[in-house]
Amino acid sequence: MRPRRKPFDWSTALVTLCVVVAAIVVYVRDGWDRFTAVFLGDLHIFVDILPKMAAGCLIGVFSTLLIPREIVARLVGAESGLAGLLIATFAGVIVPGGPVTVYPVAGAFLIAGADVGAALAFVTSWTLLGYARALVWELPFFGANFVMWRMAIAPAFPIIVGLIGRYAVKAFAARGIKI
Amino acid sequence: MTALIVGALLWAIVAVLLVVAALKGGSLVTTGLREGALDFLRLTPRVAIGVVGSGYVAAVLPPQVLGDLLGPNSGWVGTAIAALAGALTPGGPVVGFSIGVTALKSGAAPPQVIAYTTAWALFAIQRVASYEVVAMPARVVWLRVVCSIPVPFLAALGAMLIGKP
Numbered sequence: 001m002r003p004r005r006k007p008f009d010w011s012t013a014l015v016t017l018c019v020v021v022a023a024i025v026v027y028v029r030d031g032w033d034r035f036t037a038v039f040l041g042d043l044h045i046f047v048d049i050l051p052k053m054a055a056g057c058l059i060g061v062f063s064t065l066l067i068p069r070e071i072v073a074r075l076v077g078a079e080s081g082l083a084g085l086l087i088a089t090f091a092g093v094i095v096p097g098g099p100v101t102v103y104p105v106a107g108a109f110l111i112a113g114a115d116v117g118a119a120l121a122f123v124t125s126w127t128l129l130g131y132a133r134a135l136v137w138e139l140p141f142f143g144a145n146f147v148m149w150r151m152a153i154a155p156a157f158p159i160i161v162g163l164i165g166r167y168a169v170k171a172f173a174a175r176g177i178k179i
Numbered sequence: 180m181t182a183l184i185v186g187a188l189l190w191a192i193v194a195v196l197l198v199v200a201a202l203k204g205g206s207l208v209t210t211g212l213r214e215g216a217l218d219f220l221r222l223t224p225r226v227a228i229g230v231v232g233s234g235y236v237a238a239v240l241p242p243q244v245l246g247d248l249l250g251p252n253s254g255w256v257g258t259a260i261a262a263l264a265g266a267l268t269p270g271g272p273v274v275g276f277s278i279g280v281t282a283l284k285s286g287a288a289p290p291q292v293i294a295y296t297t298a299w300a301l302f303a304i305q306r307v308a309s310y311e312v313v314a315m316p317a318r319v320v321w322l323r324v325v326c327s328i329p330v331p332f333l334a335a336l337g338a339m340l341i342g343k344p
Contacts, residue, residue, distance in 0.1 A: 012224075015228055019235055019236060022239040025235075026235050026238050038234040042234040049226070050223070051190075056189065057222065058196070058212070061211050062193070062197070062199075062200055062207075066199055083337060099311070106314070108231070119315075124323070127301055131301075133272065136218075137273075137294070140229075140230060141226070142296075146289070149344035150338075151288075152343075160330070161332070163336070168322060170295070179316075179318050179319060
């Protein structure tokens with residue numbers, strides 16, 4: 001089951017409060033002209049992103065409905081080696097859903113005896129490259145150019161974290177500590 | 180132009196998913212469309228507040244403060260401040276991305292903002308505490324956090340090297 005977004009949350013309330021205070025300060029300090037100039041400048045960006053946001057929501061919902069989570073779990077859990085890290089990274093990119101679905105999947109791999117490095121690569125990949133959050137949240141806020149360059153830089157990072165993780169697990173195991 | 184291509188690509192993916200859902204039959208198409216529409220309605224006011232509102236917050240913040248702390252000349256100290264701020268940011272994506280885009284509008288440089296959003300994605304305290312530690316063994320979570328410490332710096336370095344975005 002997909003997690004539901006609550007109709008009201010404290011994060012949004014806090015951001016709204018900051019925005020209202022800032023808007024009042026701008027109006028009192030700089031006057032009506034500046035107030036409308038700021039509003040119209042950013043309204044344009046907002047209208048521009050609405051269709052993309054709608055597409056993002058539909059992609060998120062339909063991919064969750066169409067891709068069984070077990071398939072993703074099997075692919076990452078069964079593999080090891082560099083191929084395992086690559087598959088884990090790829091799985092993190094395509095796995096649908098938010099933290100409520102992703103962390104339990106990673107936890108399930110580990111219980112099933114999966115490699116810790118692969119689990120780390122999977123979680124890191126989802127946080128940095130997961131399309132769901134990028135489409136629904138990051139793209140509307142930052143725009144396509146910023147998101148594409150940030151993502152272009154990121155693909156090596158899950159592999160790096162997975163390799164460091166594996167090395168650390170071995171180093172701990174040599175001292176008799178099991179992670 | 181980039182924005183147009185991204186938009187077209189997104190709707191092409193939606194079309195493919197719709198066709199697959201229709202072929203699978205049942206109520207998949209109507210369920211998906213209804214849930215997607217609900218998500219969109221829930222999301223719109225949040226993004227509106229974040230995107231339109233960040234302009235006001237940026238207008239209020241003294242530009243030289245963020246510019247000095249996180250601007251193009253802030254270097255590794257600026258990157259470290261950005262990474263630490265990202266890890267300590269409470270709340271969900273509305274807060275994290277609102278702060279990031281506000282910083283960008285008020286004079287922070289893209290590499291530092293990338294370090295901020297990367298650190299937020301990797302370490303955001305609330306997500307780690309309320310979702311990750313609950314679902315995964317705590318030792319593995321802390322191992323992940325420690326192994327990820329270099330990543331925001333590598334991300335900022337990558338952005339500096341290619342000179343984008």
